[in-house]
Amino acid sequence: MTAAEKTIAALAMAALLTPAAACMSFGSGGAGGAGGGGGAGPGTPHKLLLRDEAQSMVSYVEIGNPAAGWHVTVPSGRDLQLVGNGRFMIGTDDGWEERSLADGSVVVQQNAFPGTQSAHRLRSGLTVLAGVDWQGGTGVVLAEVDATGAVAGTIDFPAFSFVRLVR
Numbered sequence: 001m002t003a004a005e006k007t008i009a010a011l012a013m014a015a016l017l018t019p020a021a022a023c024m025s026f027g028s029g030g031a032g033g034a035g036g037g038g039g040a041g042p043g044t045p046h047k048l049l050l051r052d053e054a055q056s057m058v059s060y061v062e063i064g065n066p067a068a069g070w071h072v073t074v075p076s077g078r079d080l081q082l083v084g085n086g087r088f089m090i091g092t093d094d095g096w097e098e099r100s101l102a103d104g105s106v107v108v109q110q111n112a113f114p115g116t117q118s119a120h121r122l123r124s125g126l127t128v129l130a131g132v133d134w135q136g137g138t139g140v141v142l143a144e145v146d147a148t149g150a151v152a153g154t155i156d157f158p159a160f161s162f163v164r165l166v167r
Contacts, residue, residue, distance in 0.1 A: 026148030049088060049101070051080040056102055058090065063151035078165060083121045095149075096127060112149050118166045126152055130166045142166060 046063035056076050062068040079091030087098045087107055095163045096119040098108040110127075118130040134141045135151065139158035143151050 049080065049082070050097075051078075051090065053078055058088075058099070059161065060104065070104050072099075074099075074104075077119070078117070079119050081121055089119065089121055091116060091129075095119070095129065095145075108147075110145070112150050113145070114142070117163050118164050130163045132161060132163060138151055 008149050015126040035108070044123065045065070048059075048061040048063070050059045050061065051057075051074075052059065053076075056074055057071055058074050059071045060069050074090055074091040075094075077091040077093055077096075079089070079096075081089045082101075083089045083098060088101055089096055089098050092111065093114070093116055094111040095116055097106055097110075099105060100107055113129055113131070113135070115131040115134045116129050117132065118128075120128045122128060122144075126146055129143045129145055131141055131143075132139065135143050135154055137154055137156035137157055137158075138164045140160040141154055141156050143154045145151055
């Protein structure tokens, strides 16, 4: 077993030991918000999508069905977000990628923003990117970017010099 597989196995074991009400599963939500309400019922599959920032890897784990899992190497970055249509988005150090939940393959890539620290998809479809002293701004800069890579707007926070994630 590789080091990555050992890490995934440990995380999967931790998920198994977590009370069901604290687990998040894929779903459209409901009264409880994204992932559904309270605990999972009997027979409900537990699915995990994990980003390992240190090893630049994304892993999909389906508890009880190891054959459904996969691991892919990804560019460095921090973010991981389900964006619909069977896709997830990861932030990269130069923009973002959308990947398939089925196998982790790249579906869409936007890499015209070197220095990106964080990426987050909004309900409007725009993606908020964050960086420092970036995109012509001073301090922490947020940029709203459309699917074609066009910048719809920016806002600067010159009093700040560090950003990790934007939500």
